[in-house]
Amino acid sequence: MLRPKPFDHKTCFSLKEALHLLDDSAGGIKILAGGTDLLPNLKHRLYPETGAVLSLRNLPELRGVETQQNELIIGAGERLADLSSHPALVATLPALAATFGTIASPQIRNMATLGGNLCLDTRCRYINQTDFWRQALGGCLKSHGDQCHVVPGGKNCVAAFSGDAAIALIALEAEVELLSVQGQRRIPLVQLYRSNGAAHLTLHPNELLSRIFIPLISGRKLAFRKWSVRRSIDFPLVNLAVRMDSDAGGNVQKLVAVVGVLAAKPKVFPRLADLLESGTLDARGIETIADFLFRKCAPLPNVPYDPGYRKEMLRVQARRALHALLQEDLLSVRQD
């Protein structure tokens, strides 16, 4: 088994205490939720400056799912397994619940939290490796090195954002609440991310993600698709979500796509409705949009698998997601 560098494990029993601990530690502490991303990364020694972890286990403030004034609010500490079958979610946002159910594997979903999934570190085949392996490679921008192996000569890390939940949630215009001892701020989820794979979150080191807000809008539909080699466990190699808002007459008001696993930041296409000549989503419109996304997205050799094939897959999955929007019964599906 791989061993992480020894670290301290801190627990606290109130949110306030947690925020103070975060504030005091000046970045040397990492938040530990389910640990399914943090612990492998610590074992790979990706965070040499981390001397301690702060467990969120005992913070009831981070749990709960509730509906308030056309908004669904989810605590960041909720586990993906619970969310994927949560009655409130299944009733109001079935495609979102199903999206949660496609993440990783049943065992991992039993541990993994939604907050952790949104804060998941970026991934790259040159970084998610042991310390020995990375040293043999000579390091890279994201770990004691000054080069990028994905974009030779590049000065910006383009490690891939590989979370599934965020893709669907951004499409739904979700917002997140960030807390620190200084107070609280609420930002659109999409603004949590920036395009630097070595530091892809706009979250401050003393901040904690506490809640997720999802607007509930009638006439809104979501479809999520992902492709990974295996039907369980694997991180997505292609993922995307499409959302459509239609009026009572069936005219498309808004069509949005969000694409993940490209670089450090999910890519948002907010005005796809403009591409629909007929104003409705028909077969021709679906092809146009799928082609458009195909042209606008360039998967990189940052995660395993041939980028050219991933690009092809993106078109197919976009087509299939858009077709799913035409169906009444919305469920997000994995691959074929």
Added chain:
Amino acid sequence: MADAQNTRDRHDVVGSRHRRVDGLARLTGEARYTDDIFLPRMAIGKILRSPHAHARIIAIDTSAAENLPGVFAVITGKDMPLPYGIIPWTQDEHALALEKVRYIGDAVAAVAAVDEDTALQALELIEVEYEILPAYLTPESALATGAVKIHEKNKKGNISKHVLLEFGAVNENMRQADLVIEGDYFFQGTTHAAIEPHCAVAEFDSAGHLTVWSATQVPHYLHRELARVLGLPQENIRVIQPNLGGAFGGKSEPFDLEFCVAKLAQKCGRPVKILYTREEVFYAHRGRHPMQMHYETGFDKNGRILAVDTHTILDGGAYSSFGLVTTYYSGQLLTAPYAFASYRFDSTRVFTNKPACGPKRGHGSVQPRFAIEIQLDKAAHALGIDPIELRRRNALPAHTRTVNDLHIRSNGFLECLDRVEQASGWKERYGKLPFGHGLGVAGSTYISGTNYPIYPNDMPQSGVKITIDRSGRVTLYSGASDIGQGSNTMLAVIAAQELGLEVADITVISADTALTPVDLGAYSSRITLMAGTACLQAAKELAAKIRSSVAKKWGCAPENLTLIQHSVRALDDPDRRMPVIEAFALAEAEFGTLCTTGYFETITEGVHGDYRGATIGASPAYSFTAHVAEVRVDAETGLVRVEKIWAAHDCGKALSPVSVEGQIEGSVYMGAAEAVMEEHTTMENGLLAAPSLLDYRIPTALDTPEIEAMIVQSEDPMGPYGAKEAGEGPLHPAIPAIANAIFDAVGVRIDMLPITPEKILAALRVKEAEEKSTVRD
């Protein structure tokens, strides 16, 4: 008499569906594996590995590591300068590199410390100065003129082994053939991915005797190599193989950690344990050789095989390992189940700066099987003959000799073909399914044990000792390694059958060089035939003693008695019976302490021809298999879903049908994985692309096809009760059957493994373009 015989059949242990001897212990977590061993004062060892694919070691400074508090010992190559290697003629490995490192991950130094963290810290303090040499990551680059020799002492550049053998008039037959199919195939390297990583523990006692516990499938060979490399008398070494969590060929030779724990233990005067990380398991490798195969096959118009001519390059990695044998196997094992009128193979194994390749389930013959079975499929299409029919026409009979003079006795291949043909609905469905949905067939053969020991000697290859104590419990001692395949259960089944007991009445003590008679190990699917024969002999002798004592008492002929259901019974009088425990007591009173031995001796008569190389590939008996695979291909994404595989396997006689079915299922799983998923590859600089079970993808339950395992029993005269192997053969046809089914589904051939969706998409595009251009013409 007939009645008694019927009772006998109904209560046969052989062939019954029973539990494994270790089933519950493994299920409940009670079974102890090597890493479960914790000895008082035990130190933890760690190995420093090379970050360079090819380099000369200029200097190693271990002083800082030695001075770190908590470090007990540090060793380097100089501590164990003798080379070792599983094949006596190609010993080119050192426990720790002496002068050179030959792949990323090659062992350079080792430490023992109070705990793992300290050991890891000590590794960081070891300074190694390297002179970097050019790294050769492909056979082509290693063979290029001017390439540095990876092994200086090797005679022919970077050629590890070359074999050229010819049987019959290949050129002439090829000229006369009505159809010649020519194809280039590539089999990507794959690894075993056993769930238990390699682990070893060593301890010296006060008399200087060494005990090594190791997750190995070859305790006997390890015993010999430890003695040689450490310079200790063999009688002062004991090797114990605890429960094993899978091996598949990945633990069938000595590894660096086994020598390192022993040397470190000697140096620091404490027991030492080393457990590989998953990454180290990938470096240790010994998995399937990548093979480039150029095949030419000539057929007459009826589909009979006139000539087979093959050229194969094996990418061997950094060391010889079993490579000499693999090179022979890549050709020698191709000559059944089909009759070749003439045959030539030309195989070359090349050293490269990558983890060494070796034996993986179906050693050396899974790759050529992939090529030939696709060749046959191509011929069937070209000739308009059903692919199963084409195979039938070429099938060898029982009791025959192959073109390369292997002696085949029992042969259930035709029945295997019949079974999969029927079960899959082949006749109604093949060639008639809609686009995207297809069936494919393939056949194969495999050895039930390599005929000769790895080091030449005239002693038995396997010994078994059986004792009975006064409680009636039977204890069976065998050197054979149960690696999860169930060999301990197999031995218990045979003893129980002969002694009228149940499997649960037998205690099996195995793979402990101090307690058990020698068995050469779990490789080449040899144990059921060889250890099983030894066991049957010992059990029969014991049963004879018991029958004779009871016969004496009853005043009847011993032949008239049978041992069954915990009793001795008279065959002609079912009511006449004696509890077996009384019978044991009678026999002990007459013969003294009850203990018999049995052994399996090398069969030297009539097994093979007498040309150079004839012995490699020869076996006392051969198993046969046929598969039909059903696939669905999504032409838009190129994704293949292997829906179902029907696998019929001729294992001679299923001593434990549940175990045989398990072996068939496990083999099919592994083959299907190699067909569409697995690849053990390196990046440009020689680093492994996927040294973890996240990136090296083995199928999850959701990715696994439905498997229907069917047992065919041809009863071979050489095997115990007619039994042959079941552990490796059933893997072979899965891969070509899937490839052939993909062709049936979408009309494209993918001859390069693994069959990934992008290869299918690319092939479909080419096909589409071709069809368009023919329409235009």
